[in-house]
Amino acid sequence: MNTKDALLAVGFLLVISSAAHAKSGQVGLAIKAGTLGGGLEVSLDVNPYLEVRAGINQVGFDFDTTIGDIDYNFAPDFSTSSLLLDLHPFGNAFRFTLGAYLNNNEVDIDGTYRQDLLSPELSRYADLIDQAHLVGLIEFDTFAPYLGIGWTSNHESRSRWGVNIDLGIMFQGSPHVTELHVEDPWGLGNYPVAEAFVEQERQEIEKEIDEYEYYPVASISLSYKF
Template sequence: MHKLMLTVAGAGMLLTTAPVMAETMSGWGAGARLSSLGYGVEVTKSLTRQLNARVGVNTFSHSDTRTEGDITYDADLSLRNANLLLDWHPFENGFRMSLGYLLSNNELDLESQSTGTVTVGNSEYELDGGYVNGTAEMGGGAYVGLGYSRAGRSGWSFTADLGVVMQGSPDVSLTSNVVGDEDLRAEERELESDLDEFDRYPVVGIGISYGF
């Protein structure tokens, strides 16, 4: 995830307020982009010379390991998002201010890989032959950001976005065949605290679009 964000971060900062363009307004635009939400496609419809409506979908998956307390997990991240946005072009050029909502079905699946004795909550447990597995679910939220695009005007356009999704903290649910319920709930709270970084999720992206 962090590698994907770093890949697009440099280019995503290239937001510009280019001069007003003389292109013919096409009304519709379609494009593809790479962002910290994943790989995406989107469609734009011009409502006025300053206001566009934008709808898109994004997807991304990544597998890694994550250690929380005494337990090391195999972590499989799956991002599935749909964005519903209004883009305001105050200068009638490429610069835009965006506001909207992301519908999300994002999950982080966790499967314990630790063996031996581990501490969970206030107790010690033997994980040889045992497991602690679970899921962290991240919902959608409001989006606000800045960007650049000439989508809605005829021809090709470079696009860029820099914003944030206010999606709230993840909801963690764990299961285990060895850990007691009270200690399992304590582990859930610890994981939710450690995943608070996803409360306000940064969106950095670049792409191309074509107006037709």
């Protein structure tokens, strides 16, 4: 699901929810920023103890890292859609949150051999070696359960404006490296020795990023309730 489809789904949910529960509570709209990027969110106060939220988040960035003999540029492209239930056990701002994300997070991989590891004999060919790239993609489970806590400052208050805080964990599954292969001007990536090298690097990358099975979610948002 792309961002346009997710936004349409959120809008549809808002229309249905507000029609079904118009007498039960307020409808809210929020802009947010956090570890999943920036986004929009709609909410519905079902009663003093229950609130329903749906939203979209998106962000893209890149960073450099080194794994083994390869210098990598990782370029995360995060895109998620959420459906969350906020449980307010005391009827006030504090809440527990459970729900799920439609997780389209992925990371582009682009790696080159470390220049500092080249022998004196090979260093003269550094420019040629730098033309060989190890490229691929890191992917996660599409369905990602979520569990967290939070604070909704204007829940059951007279203020229409509010600040919302979320802290939790998205369970997005073990990351998988896919489509990993060597791109070079000479076609050497098709040889068995290159294929063995690619498989070894795939395992190294997955081992290095395995901890991201549990993705920390932290966000702050500004909301308005109609």
